[in-house]
Amino acid sequence: MKAYPLHPIRRAINLDGAWEFAWLGEADLSSLDPARLRFDEIEAVPGVFDTGIKRYGARGTGVYRRRVPFPAPAGTRLRLRLNGLGLWGRVWWDGECLGDVELPYSGYTFEITANGADCHDLAIAVDNRFDAERTPLFPPYSDFYAYGGIYRSIELEELPPLHVERIRVQTVDLDAARVRLEIRLGGDVPDELTLRLAFDGGDGELVAARPEGGVVRLERVLPDSRPWSPDHPELHTVTVTLPHDQIVERFGLRTVAARDGAIWLNGERVRLLGINRHEAHPQLGPALPPALVAEDLQMIKALGCNFVRLVHYPHDPITLDLCDELGLLVWEETMGWQLGEREFLSPRARAQMVDQARRMVADGINHPSIILWAFLNESASDHPTAVPVYREISQAIRELDPTRLVTWASHRYERDLCWEFADVVSLNFYPGWIHPTGDWSTPNLSLIAPYLAEKADYCARPGLEGKPLLVSEIGACGLYGYHDRARAQWSEEFQADYFDEACRAILEEPRYAGLALWQFCDTRSYVNTGNIRVKPRGYNSAGLVDEYRRPKLAYDVVARRFREAR
Structure with missing residues (x-):
């Protein structure tokens, strides 16, 4: 499943699946060379390497590798996108280090210049050890478990010489359904160009534009539309087409403000x-x-x-x-x-x-x-x-x-x-x-x-x-399946x-x-540290449902309260 934005005509490959894997444990990352490793395991991408029977709860470095069939003429621009891993990563393409992923859960992109080969080696080292210097935003005392692995999808795409990076859509007049578009171009951006602009899959219009700083700015009105809201989540698409590239962004007409002690939507x-x-x-x-x-x-x-x-x-x-x-x-x-x-x-x-x-x-x-x-x-x-x-x-x-x-x-x-x-x-x-x-x-x-x-x-x-x-x-813990007529703490009754x-x-x-x-759901937390005293099973058990999404008594209690408040 590909998240927005979409690039329907851009040549691309999704790299999810079974990857070769080498577990290194307490490796010295400064001298790590994937070409010297023996890959004798398989791990899924997306996936984590520390919940299976072989390495349950382990901390250290694992290296993922796969061959990528993607022929492209030498000099072609490629882009690799990693949508999230943890806690830290390093990426190699055909033996060359592309860079590091320093932020757990964040998306990273790496630019590649094709070397003319038909097939390529991609290796990604992932380290889930806590490190106050390298990954200071994930301290070991966090009340949620720090899993190791490649959490989300990976994609490789070929970038046309002129391409669309993103379209930012901003509602400027809700009543008139007027939006402001910022079309950000990449590659070899000319002084003048013609693009096709369309909403909601229509034929659209040809627009002659003069980019400023690689950005084309436009305003348009969407006919026959209404605002996006929780009760009516109406969504629209905007498509920009160039001779060799296309992007589809999805958006909704919506405003939000804070005033008079309240939040105002539309x-x-x-x-x-x-x-x-x-x-x-x-x-x-x-x-x-x-x-x-x-x-x-x-x-x-x-x-x-x-x-x-x-x-x-x-x-x-x-x-x-x-x-x-x-x-x-x-x-x-x-x-x-x-x-x-x-x-x-x-x-x-x-x-x-x-x-x-x-x-x-x-x-x-x-x-x-x-x-x-x-x-x-x-x-x-x-x-x-x-x-x-x-x-x-x-x-x-x-x-x-x-x-x-x-x-x-x-x-x-x-x-x-x-x-x-x-x-x-x-x-x-x-x-x-x-x-x-x-x-x-x-x-x-x-x-x-x-x-x-x-x-x-x-x-x-x-x-x-x-x-x-x-x-x-705000909340309290309840252990799924533990019932007590005296409504003792940790019981489902007390939590409800x-x-x-x-x-x-x-x-x-x-x-x-x-x-x-x-x-929402019970989540893995501290393991074998002082705080485990308030985390039975090593879980934060304040979920309205348990870790397998089985509802506790509190789920129906909250549902009733929220129904009454609507």
Whole structure:
């Protein structure tokens, strides 16, 4: 399944499938030469190498290799795209190192000049060891498992001498259905050219254009259209055709704004009813097939959600395509789980934070489902060293996309020093579960409503009163199949009661513009570390469904609450 944008006439090959594999373990990456390796195993791409019986839970380096039949005359421009791997990668083409993949989950492209051969050797080293210098955005204490492998599809394509890189589509007048197009060209761009522009598969029109800086800018009106929304996720395509290239982008007519303490979609106030979702499965890790992604999102939609927070890294482009189609509003975020002063003061870490934010925005720019760009979950935004970092990341996002809202999930509350950079205030808290929990005589559920009211009052103070307030995480764990008539903690009954009270308290408090419950499915977490004491089985078990998507009692409780709130 190919995610948008599409290039229907561009010569390309999908490289998914069975690859040769060599496990190196604790390898010295500085001297690694794939030509000297013995490849005596097979691994799937997309896939992970650390969930099978041979290397379950292993950390180290594995090298993938395959032959690529792709004849092209010498000098032809080729492009290799990796849509996501983890935690770190290095790529070789015909023995030449093309570069490194430093950001887990992010898409990377590599430019290649064809050497005239009919078949080529492609090798990719993937290392899932934690390294504070090399991959500082994925610390070992993160509350989600760091799988090793090539998580997503790989493609190789031939670039025509003149080609279309992307079309950015922006709604400039919702009522008039007017859009602004930025057609970014690549290769040998002439001073003047003629292209064909078409919407929704029509014949379109010929357009004579003079690119400025490789970009053609146009405005057009879409007849017989209506806005994209969760209830009516109407999508359109725009196609640009050149003599030897074509691109198809998909988009929706949609506006989003934050004012008066609320989020406004297409000029109408919207309350976000949502849930957090990881890319996770016990056997597949984050390398989820499209059918499973579609089933996850349909279960979320059936729950009554109009909103999903995709955590804690940029998700598969196919996920975003499906959210567009299903009508799910999206919070998309970068990596960075509880980072602090060390990372904020590290030039390498800071550069990676900004780089991943820019890649995320550039890749997702046309998805109408995305309304919130976010970064650095639960990081030390109360520390003075955070201020310039949060300023730089939010500015980088707005430079690329001033049309969407910017936020981050904070657990620093009143101490947060960076709220001036946010359009939306988003808070993570677990009253009655993690903190506060009261003393031995305090019923846990009684702590939820007062705590929510306290945070709502705080966010009514000057400087914050006009910003929408979201609960970006709240929840409690329940072990699938564990039932207790006394409703003991860890039972499905306790978890259902917790979510019932949390939903009631949030939805009855007008200051909250919405919520994202924690979380959709149980996910692999810490293994054999101190924090395992609060992670039975090594899982974060706060899912409304378990890791195999079997619903717990809380699923139906939340569905009822969300139905009542619609």
